[in-house]
Amino acid sequence: MRKLGILATVFAVLSFASLASAQQGDAFFGLGTLLSSGTCNNTTFLCPQKGGLYPNVGAAVIFHQRLGAQFDVAWRGGQGSYGGPGGQPYRPILFAFNAIYQPHINKKIGADLLGGIGWQSTRYYGYQNTVSCIYFYACYTSSNHFLIDVGAGLRYYVYGHAFIRPEFRYYYINNNTADFSSNNVFRVGATIGYTIGPE
Secondary structure (H helix, E strand, C coil): CHHHHHHHHHHHHHHHHHCCCCCEEEEEEEEEEEECCCCCCCCCCCCCCCEEEEEEEEEEEECHHHEEEEEEEEECCCCEEECCCCCEEEEEEEEEEEEEECCECCCCEEEEEEEEEEEEEEEEECCCCCHHHHHHCCCEEEEEEEEEEEEEEEEEEEECCEEEEEEEEEEEECCHHHCCCCCEEEEEEEEEEEEECCC
16 A cells, blocks of 8 residues: 555656646545456456445646546555355455546536556465564555556536546556456546635
8 A cells, every 4th residue: 555655746746836827626535336247257266356335546637628637546445255154355456547438418417437557466365474564554465457448427416616526437557467357447436525726
């Protein structure tokens, strides 16, 4: 989580540094869940990557012509049990850097259309006899995979610059079948956010 904090800080600094030439900036927090088709495979013992509560945070900077850049991260809020009850504790974390287009529908409603790249880090927890585990409680190993994502959301400004946004995201996670039964994962949920600049 320390790397996540550093990455988020760097992105925030770069975002605010570029706001001078930007038309607007958005910051948001949301909740959602993952969906994936299929059932557990009795031969490979791999299961679909679905369920769980996934908080997400992110920010976007929008320039002229309603085009901009966006970063977000979503993670499983509680550890899952890999392989069913009593299995290995795990937590996927999804990072995405996207190009974003925000057309206005009317004064209070707009769309967010985005696509980009990122990676998934699936952390498997358990005690390890390492310095980072013993002294810093970083007792996990990671399985990392490149991803491509596309998504959309419909934002509604409920009061001033504050908005809510139901949204969905599709991730194609390369080699995700090393850990789960499918490379295709959907995230659905909603975010609340705030726009700095004209909405």
